[in-house]
Amino acid sequence: AELDNARTGRSGSLASPPTSSDFKQKIDVNPPKGTRDFPPEEMRLRSWLFQNFREVSQSFGFEEIDFPVLESEALFVRKAGEEIRDQLYCFEDRGNRRVALRPELTPSLARLVIQKGKSVSLPLKWFAIGQCWRYERMTRGRRREHYQWNMDIIGVPNVTAEAELISSIITFFKRIGITAVDVGFKVSSRKVLQEVLRRYSVPDNLFGRVCVTIDKLEKIPMDDIKKELRAAELSEQAVEELLQILTVKSLEELEEKLGSSVEVIADLKQLFSLAEKYGYSEWIQFDASIVRGLAYYTGIVFEGFDREGKLRAICGGGRYDRLLSTFGGEDVPACGFGFGDAVIVELLKERGLLPELSPQVQNIVCSLDQDLQGAASLVAARLRDKGQTVDLVLENKPLKWVFKRASRINAQRLIIVGSSEWEKGVVGVKMLSSGEQYEIKVDELE
Numbered sequence: 001a002e003l004d005n006a007r008t009g010r011s012g013s014l015a016s017p018p019t020s021s022d023f024k025q026k027i028d029v030n031p032p033k034g035t036r037d038f039p040p041e042e043m044r045l046r047s048w049l050f051q052n053f054r055e056v057s058q059s060f061g062f063e064e065i066d067f068p069v070l071e072s073e074a075l076f077v078r079k080a081g082e083e084i085r086d087q088l089y090c091f092e093d094r095g096n097r098r099v100a101l102r103p104e105l106t107p108s109l110a111r112l113v114i115q116k117g118k119s120v121s122l123p124l125k126w127f128a129i130g131q132c133w134r135y136e137r138m139t140r141g142r143r144r145e146h147y148q149w150n151m152d153i154i155g156v157p158n159v160t161a162e163a164e165l166i167s168s169i170i171t172f173f174k175r176i177g178i179t180a181v182d183v184g185f186k187v188s189s190r191k192v193l194q195e196v197l198r199r200y201s202v203p204d205n206l207f208g209r210v211c212v213t214i215d216k217l218e219k220i221p222m223d224d225i226k227k228e229l230r231a232a233e234l235s236e237q238a239v240e241e242l243l244q245i246l247t248v249k250s251l252e253e254l255e256e257k258l259g260s261s262v263e264v265i266a267d268l269k270q271l272f273s274l275a276e277k278y279g280y281s282e283w284i285q286f287d288a289s290i291v292r293g294l295a296y297y298t299g300i301v302f303e304g305f306d307r308e309g310k311l312r313a314i315c316g317g318g319r320y321d322r323l324l325s326t327f328g329g330e331d332v333p334a335c336g337f338g339f340g341d342a343v344i345v346e347l348l349k350e351r352g353l354l355p356e357l358s359p360q361v362q363n364i365v366c367s368l369d370q371d372l373q374g375a376a377s378l379v380a381a382r383l384r385d386k387g388q389t390v391d392l393v394l395e396n397k398p399l400k401w402v403f404k405r406a407s408r409i410n411a412q413r414l415i416i417v418g419s420s421e422w423e424k425g426v427v428g429v430k431m432l433s434s435g436e437q438y439e440i441k442v443d444e445l446e
């Protein structure tokens, strides 16, 4: 019975821990549903992507931060009907605490900003790359985890912050060969909806929920949208005007509808003017239907889209000036974006822009007989001390095997430690691309 317990993983005392011979049933060697392994080839692509995320963030003067993948569930229990809430990967831990695998990074950032309080001086320009989770019924076969790149500017109330963030994403796209022909940004502001709701005296506390509902346009039937809006006590007229304003085709038309005195017109005009100064006007367009699906956005919202219309949104973000107070903190103006690691790879594949990333090592070192294994280790250590990368052959292998491995790991140089050469204080060197070969004193190796 104990052995059975061990096999099935059920708890129960065992005289000694199970050994591999106790387990007949082969474990499932695939990762859990909806998750990915990153063996070397996949990990090279991920590292390349993240390196570009990091270098762009740093070129904009942002500092890297990180937080636990596990957070208190309380950070994410917003009551606005968001999909991200419905799919929260949450559970009770062994201390009976309600915890969750983070579905996004922004609430953790807000928590850290509140925690730091007056000990940090504004503005904060922070970025993070972190794995985020959702528990989705595998019916749709979608992934349960992805990595997100976030950049956030905390403490800047005007749209210069949003303009800077959009510029950083465009800089990233350009670095990896994506142009304004491939991708664009749809830009709007939730202040449009806020203005309409204000005119119909809809209470502020319903704002997030209404936006989340509006974001479901094109995802759920119009009747369900209207039903949700009526459930939020919107009048028929308010519902009609809300849906109507989302179809506005230009800033000029929006100005006609709302009047030029409304703040949102000034915001959007300033954003487009800044875009022109940055030189990225061709990348962005006003699109009144963009609201984004997170409840906490309060102002400008934007999303990167593939112009061929085949893929889901590449990235998205916006202003969230009221998030900190929902956690009991002092509100601070804030804006940021999230950029997932999945759609961008699909886009790169579509456009034939996936980089060729092969393993690289400068040296492979081997000894011709096992008495010289120590000598080979000494040579490897010397080279490493000089900053060289070295793959040291750790067993006594025939040269044929060494050459095959050298080719597989893309080594540039083969260093051979042979007994007669070693006695003369030299080693054999073979440049693996040119074929050139020579002997050299160990101390002169570099």
Ligand SMILES: OCc1cccc(Br)n1
Binding pocket: 103, 104, 132, 133, 134, 143, 144, 145, 146, 340
């Ligand atoms: O974009 C929403 C989301 C959140 C967590 C994990 C995954 Br996959 N996707």
